[in-house]
Amino acid sequence: MQELVLIQPGRTLEGESAREAERSKSRREFEARLEECGPLAYRVAQGVLRNRADAEDVAQEALLRAYRKFDRLREPTRFRGWLVRIAFRLALDRLRSRSRREIRETSWAGPESRPSPPTAEDLAASTEFRARLERAMDQLPEKLRLVLLLSAMQGYTLEEVSSMLGIPMGTVKSRLFFARKQLAEKLR
Amino acid sequence: MNCRQYQERMLDALAAGTAVFPDVVVEHKRNCVSCEAYYESQAGLFRGLEEGIKAIANEEVPRSLVPGVRARLNDGLPLRSSWMSAWGMAAAAAAILVLGFSLLVDRPPYQGVPRENERVPSQPVENSSPVVQPTKEIPSADHRGRRMGRRTPAAAAKVPEAVPEVIVLPEERAAFARFVADGQEQGVVLAVTRVAPSNQDVPLQIAVLEIHELEVQSLDPSWE
Numbered sequence: 527m528q529e530l531v532l533i534q535p536g537r538t539l540e541g542e543s544a545r546e547a548e549r550s551k552s553r554r555e556f557e558a559r560l561e562e563c564g565p566l567a568y569r570v571a572q573g574v575l576r577n578r579a580d581a582e583d584v585a586q587e588a589l590l591r592a593y594r595k596f597d598r599l600r601e602p603t604r605f606r607g608w609l610v611r612i613a614f615r616l617a618l619d620r621l622r623s624r625s626r627r628e629i630r631e632t633s634w635a636g637p638e639s640r641p642s643p644p645t646a647e648d649l650a651a652s653t654e655f656r657a658r659l660e661r662a663m664d665q666l667p668e669k670l671r672l673v674l675l676l677s678a679m680q681g682y683t684l685e686e687v688s689s690m691l692g693i694p695m696g697t698v699k700s701r702l703f704f705a706r707k708q709l710a711e712k713l714r
Numbered sequence: 715m716n717c718r719q720y721q722e723r724m725l726d727a728l729a730a731g732t733a734v735f736p737d738v739v740v741e742h743k744r745n746c747v748s749c750e751a752y753y754e755s756q757a758g759l760f761r762g763l764e765e766g767i768k769a770i771a772n773e774e775v776p777r778s779l780v781p782g783v784r785a786r787l788n789d790g791l792p793l794r795s796s797w798m799s800a801w802g803m804a805a806a807a808a809a810i811l812v813l814g815f816s817l818l819v820d821r822p823p824y825q826g827v828p829r830e831n832e833r834v835p836s837q838p839v840e841n842s843s844p845v846v847q848p849t850k851e852i853p854s855a856d857h858r859g860r861r862m863g864r865r866t867p868a869a870a871a872k873v874p875e876a877v878p879e880v881i882v883l884p885e886e887r888a889a890f891a892r893f894v895a896d897g898q899e900q901g902v903v904l905a906v907t908r909v910a911p912s913n914q915d916v917p918l919q920i921a922v923l924e925i926h927e928l929e930v931q932s933l934d935p936s937w938e
Contacts (some may be wrong), residue, residue, distance in 0.1 A: 678764075
């Protein structure tokens with residue numbers, strides 16, 4: 527019996543199999559990168575959102591978007607930088623929509639009570655300090671916040687942050703300087 | 715420099731992460747109790763800051779993150795971006811609308827279902843004598859069935875839209891013949907008809923007729 531093979535116009539079986547092989551290779555490379563970059567995306571998102579479920583969701587979304595553009599972003603530094611920016615941007619969007627929802631839900635609540643400022647050492651030892659630090663970080667400009675987060679992550683030097691974000695080393699340092707200074711002013 | 719200016723220099727050094735001061739600042743700090751206390755408090759604050767930021771930036775990554783991404787990849791990730799899929803949906807919806815509209819425009823006008831009393835056309839004629847006009851080709855039921863689909867211009871020209879089409883079942887035809895025969899015997903009915911052709915499926919066209927008086931009776935004699 528003669529075998530009937532349907533081939534779409536303009537395509538060949540060789541071309542299809544080559545494309546399939548390319549897709550498989552791309553998928554393997556991406557999965558190898560996933561182990562390294564997944565935590566990076568999560569931590570960036572968590573640094574903005576400070577909610578584990580939201581951060582995981584945003585990180586997954588960022589990684590899936592990265593996969594779509596993986597063919598164009600195989601160079602590791604470019605890939606990491608792109609992933610960091612997209613995770614940061616998605617996290618900010620999520621934070622804004624969450625903030626709007628919380629404002630709607632707590633519109634009947636009274637003004638927030640502010641405790642008297644304790645000493646720096648007391649603050650550092652308390653969870654209240656953590657909460658105040660998070661609020662202060664939320665008020666930082668986005669550029670400063672991202673550099674602050676990345677430079678505080680284990681395993682990333684300032685040089686790597688610089689190449690990841692595509693900005694000069696001096697800019698990384700100056701952003702870090704202003705970020706720390708503004709945070710200290712807000713927490714003082 | 716006054717104490718405030720010295721304190722500014724200390725803050726800058728702490729924010730830069732160096733904590734290495736110029737000699738003049740070190741000298742002043744050693745001799746000024748308030749500046750020394752200020753430095754200690756600010757150094758503690760910056761230490762707390764560093765620790766807090768590191769804690770925030772190095773949260774434990776959930777184990778489900780990477781498997782979750784793999785699962786979503788295996789589920790079949792849409793490789794087009796969301797705006798592309800949105801445009802695709804819009805294009806599909808537009809195509810469906812255009813197709814539906816073209817079918818609606820191409821469809822022949824609805825003439826309604828022939829009612830029971832329309833089976834025999836009843837129109838006035840000048841001459842009440844029986845007239846049977848030559849048979850014309852009237853579209854059969856098969857033709858009408860095809861007209862429901864896409865209609866070609868040639869087919870449309872063949873179908874006379876104004877002529878009502880009547881399908882007479884064989885039993886109705888026989889009953890009608892009996893009715894006419896009975897009526898003629900009683901002298902109350904004048905019917906216009908002609909002998910049925912041998913080919914039962916050939917459509918007939920009957921000339922218009924005028925009925926001055928009509929008595930409705932059942933075609934089935936056993937009904938009474």
